[in-house]
Amino acid sequence: xxxxxxxxxxxxxxxxxxxxxxxxxxxxxxxxxxxxxxxxxxxxxxxxxxxxxxxxxxxxxxxxxxxxxxxxxxxxxxxxxxxxxxxxxxxxxxxxxxxxxxxxxxxxxxxxxxxxxxxxxxxxxxxxxxxxxxxxxxxxxxxxxxxxxxxxxxxxxxxxxxxxxxxxxxxxxxxxxxxxxxxxxxxxxxxxxxxxxxxxxxxxxxxxxxxxxxxxxxxxxxxxxxxxxxxxxxxxxxxxxxxxxxxxxxxxxxxxxx
Numbered sequence: 262x263x264x265x266x267x268x269x270x271x272x273x274x275x276x277x278x279x280x281x282x283x284x285x286x287x288x289x290x291x292x293x294x295x296x297x298x299x300x301x302x303x304x305x306x307x308x309x310x311x312x313x314x315x316x317x318x319x320x321x322x323x324x325x326x327x328x329x330x331x332x333x334x335x336x337x338x339x340x341x342x343x344x345x346x347x348x349x350x351x352x353x354x355x356x357x358x359x360x361x362x363x364x365x366x367x368x369x370x371x372x373x374x375x376x377x378x379x380x381x382x383x384x385x386x387x388x389x390x391x392x393x394x395x396x397x398x399x400x401x402x403x404x405x406x407x408x409x410x411x412x413x414x415x416x417x418x419x420x421x422x423x424x425x426x427x428x429x430x431x432x433x434x435x436x437x438x439x440x441x442x443x444x445x446x447x448x449x450x451x452x453x454x455x456x457x458x459x460x461x462x463x464x465x466x467x468x469x470x471x472x473x474x475x476x477x478x479x480x481x482x483x484x485x486x487x488x489x490x491x492x493x494x495x496x497x498x499x500x501x502x503x504x505x506x507x508x509x510x511x512x513x514x515x516x517x518x519x
Contacts (some may be wrong), residue, residue, distance in 0.1 A: 277495035284502050288454035290326060295467055296461030296485030309353045313468060316361050320337040325491045327406040329498065333451060334408050337469050341381065341415035350368055355386060358412060362392045368397065373405030379447045380414030397507050398482040416471030419447055446472060453477065456501045460486045
């Protein structure tokens, strides 16, 4: 699925796959892909090289998630706050994003993936907007996993934009409900994530899917994103399967519904 694993890691992968198979697989996994810069530093490489290795990791994760039965993958690729990074790094990230969209288009389509960008897309460079449009249009009728790249995205910005859309439609304050806001988010058809994974060990959400993550399970790993392989995804799914999701109810109430 992803890059080849050593024999010991391959054996661990088989064992973990056997453990999670047949149990509840999260329908929607969202990932905060963190640690590219630290990975590069550890390996004596530039930050740009770290981002390139992180981009290479995406393909394997998407493929293996699809094999597991995950229906939606949302990846935090570039936040609204990331514009504050050094200009050379921002430029390199934008080139990398465009290259990924173009390079992976044919393979994603062949594998039945649906693709879209989520965020303040209109603020991106015209060439990225156009390449994303081509990919989204090409794959819109596919029936496989949906891949959502969050680019120029912020959870607070998304909520603000949703409320602004409601105001522009002329809704009064008592008409602005949770349902109304949810229907005006960037991807209103996308179900809330069941599981949010953060790599690199940082214990924060970082303005990611703030509205949607209200009842998401959180899983944090010390592993840096370029090293996040099939085994790491299986460990995250296994942890998810060990959680009791109550959505505000008691354990007894949830048990009675089974």
